[in-house]
Amino acid sequence: MNSRAGQPRQFTGWHMLAIMVAFFGVIIAVNLLMATFANTSWTGLVVQNTYVASQQFNERVAESRAQAALGWKGTLTIAGGEIRYSLNDASGAPVRAESVTTSFRRPAYEAEDWQVTLARKADGTFSATAAVRDGIWIVNTEARMTDGAPYQEARRIVVADGAVK
Template sequence: MSVNTQRSWEFTGRHMLTTILAFFGVVIAVNLTMATLASRSWSGLIVEDSYVASQQFNEEARKGRAQAALGWTGKLTVASGEVRYSLADSKGKPVPLHGVKVLFRHPAYEAEDEALTLAASSGGTSGNTEEFAARHTPRNGVWIVEIDADAGLASPFRDVRRVMISNGVLQ
């Protein structure tokens, strides 16, 4: 006869301690990783001073209504490594422009923002042209495009739109 001297496995206090330490170690490691990734990406800052921005809101809204009353329509084209912009009045006739600035803003990561100054690309002997362009290929993805077109008004014509760029082409 043989006697079975093998002991059955027991869950001891050391096992419990190891399990608890491993669990909280994983939780802390994940939290530190996420906090590091968050601090290295978007700052979350929208405006420097929210009080000042709130004081300017009514004036900006008035400018927006006045601009909308003009009935002008902007045309943005992104293709073949070139960004083009033109402006047409309510009757479809081109609006002469003196200069155009474009800002491609990434919705979540301001380090990706790209500012362009477009140059006149056609016509105009008096310094006024109908279309402005610049060589640029934005990266693929979603962008907020802010366009300030100098059309000889008191303030630039502001055109803001959210666009999708795929393979260097505006979708």
């Protein structure tokens, strides 16, 4: 009979080294993977120059308050591969705009961002044929009036089955 077969294996320093290398190797590999994902996704860049943006903040707040005082209401609909936008004043009458541009942005991923210029229809609304992918979008709409003044609005929408929900 072999006396060695009944003895348990000894835990040596090499075993401990292998466990420590495997443990920290997994941690380092996961950290590198997460750093790579973070580096290749959203940059976090909102404005090119934060100092310039901070200097324009009060001016933009005043413009948005003046715009809100007009009482205008924009309506955005997306259905059947068509984007439609209409703008009405406080009394419900259509506001005549010269051009309307709509930008679609993902909240945290800029690779899918896109923009479309809407064409004016005979009834005063604006529309364009474009398929909007399902998901959450931040939609910035800018309407230029005949006098050159801009009307801007931003909204967060959810698109499911090609229509706004």
